[in-house]
Amino acid sequence: MRVAPVLDGKQMPDAGGRCLEVLNPATGKVIAQQVCCSGDDLARMVQSSQRAFRSAEWQKLTPADRGVLLFRLADAIDAEAERLVEMELLDSGKPISQLRQVELPFAAALLRFYGGAADKIEGAVKNTPGGLHITMYQPYGVVAVITPWNYPLVNAVMQVAPALAAGNAVVVKPSEETPLTTVALGELAAEVGIPAGIVNVALGLGPEAGRDLVVHPQVKNVSFTGSTEVGQLGLAADQMKPVNLECGGKNAIVVFADADLDRAAEAAVFSGFTNCGQLCVSCSRCLVAELIADEFEQLLLGKLSKLKVGDPRDEATHVGPMITRPQYEKALKYMQQAPKEGCTILAGGGKLELPGGLAGGFWLQPTLLSGVTEHMKVAQEEIFGPVLSIMRFAEEADAVRIANGVCYGLSGSVWTSNVERVGRMVQALDTGIIWVNTMLVGYPQIPVPPHKMSGTGIELGMEAVLAFCQRKSAVINSDQTAPVGWDLG
Structure with a gap:
C-alpha cells in the first residue's frame, strides 16, 4: 500500500518529500509506504486552501449549507465504516470491537453535532448611547490541525469538523505513525461535495512538515493535540497566532x-x-x-x-x-x-x-x-x-x-x-x-477545557466552534448630532 498527501481532494503520489514506513503495531510489520510533503508541497497546500477559502464556491455557502456538507461526510463515514475500521486496525492495532462500537460511531456523531452547530454561531447586539455595539464571529481563513497517533480518525474529525462549521479551510497533518484514515477523510470530504482545497492533508514528520505548516504566514490559527513537550515549543508564538493545545494528562x-x-x-x-x-x-x-x-x-x-x-x-x-x-x-x-x-x-x-x-x-x-x-x-x-x-x-x-x-x-x-x-x-x-460515579463518558456537546500543563483552549462542545472564530466588534452610530472629536468646524 502507498499513501500520499491529499491536495484538492486527491492524493499526490508525486509529492517531493521522503518516504516513511507505516507499521502495524500488532505485528511490527510494514503495511504501507507514505509519501511525505516537501516544503514546496506544503506551500502549495496552504495556497490551495487559501484560494478555496476565498473562492465564491465556499463563500456563497450559508452556515446551514456547511452543516449539510458535514452531515454528508458523517453519512460517508457510516457507509465506509468497515474500510475505515480496517485501516485503523492496521496502523493502530486497536481492537476491532473498539473501532466498530465506539470510534467510528463517535466520529460520525461529531460531524453531525457540528453540522447542526454551523448555523448557531451567534453574536450579540448591545444598545450604546446613540447607536449599537455588535459583536460577531468570523472564520480565520486557513487553519492548521496537528493530530496525534492514539485516536487518528477521531482526533482529526474532532478538530476538522468545528473548523469547517466555523467556515474555515483546513490543512490537517496526522501523525506519521498513523496516517491512513486521515488521508481517507480528506478524500471523502471531496467526494461528498466539500470544495477542493477546503480540506487538505499534509504528511510528514512533526519537526518538519508540522513545523513548516504551523509557521506558514497564511495559516491564521493552529490546533495541536499531542504531548505537552511539543506543545510548549510555542512555534506559532512569534506570529501571535491563536493556538488551541490539548496535551498530556496524569x-x-x-x-x-x-x-x-x-x-x-x-x-x-x-x-x-x-x-x-x-x-x-x-x-x-x-x-x-x-x-x-x-x-x-x-x-x-x-x-x-x-x-x-x-x-x-x-x-x-x-x-x-x-x-x-x-x-x-x-x-x-x-x-x-x-x-x-x-x-x-x-x-x-x-x-x-x-x-x-x-x-x-x-x-x-x-x-x-x-x-x-x-x-x-x-x-x-x-x-x-x-x-x-x-x-x-x-x-x-x-x-x-x-x-x-x-x-x-x-x-x-x-x-x-x-x-x-x-x-x-x-x-x-x-x-x-x-x-x-462514571468514567470516560463523552459526548460531542460536552466541552473539555484543559487546565494547567494539559493545554490551553478547549475541545468539543459549541465552544470548540468559537475557538476557530475571530471575534470582531462594530460600533454603529445613529445619532448624527453627537460630537465627533474636537468640533473644529
Missing part, C-alpha cells in the same frame, strides 16, 4: 469508602487499560481510601485477570498493542523502574510474549502497581501506557492534595455515595472535566 480516579466498589473497580480497569493506556483523559492514578484499599486491590486484580490482550481482529479482545515503538519502549522503561522507586508490582510489569504473527508486535502486560506515593515518577509523569498506580489516602483533603499534586489538569473521576462530598470534590479538583 489523571486520578478517587474512590471513597462509601462508593460502589465493584463498579469503581470496573471503571478503574477500563480507564487505565482502554486503548492500552494511550488516552490523555484516562485515569492512570487510582486514589483509594485506606479503609477499603486492600479489598479494592483484590477487586482490581480479579477484573484484571479477565482482561483479554491480543489479536485486534478478535471481537473478544479488550486491549491491543502499544501503537508506536518509541512509546512501547518508554512505557516499558517506567514498568522496569517502578520497583526501584519502592512500589510493588501486583500484576504485569513487562513485555507480553504472543505467538505466531503477533510475536513481533509492541505488546506490554497490563500492569498494576501498589504502594505508589505521590512523589514517585510513576505518580507524577505521564506514562501513556498500560500502567495503573494505586495510591492510598486517609482523608478527603489528602485525596484532593494528591489528585491536584501534578502539573496536569485534564480529567478526573470521583466515586462516592455522599452527595455533599460530590459537590466539594467537583469544586476542589483542578481539572477540565470530572466524572462522578
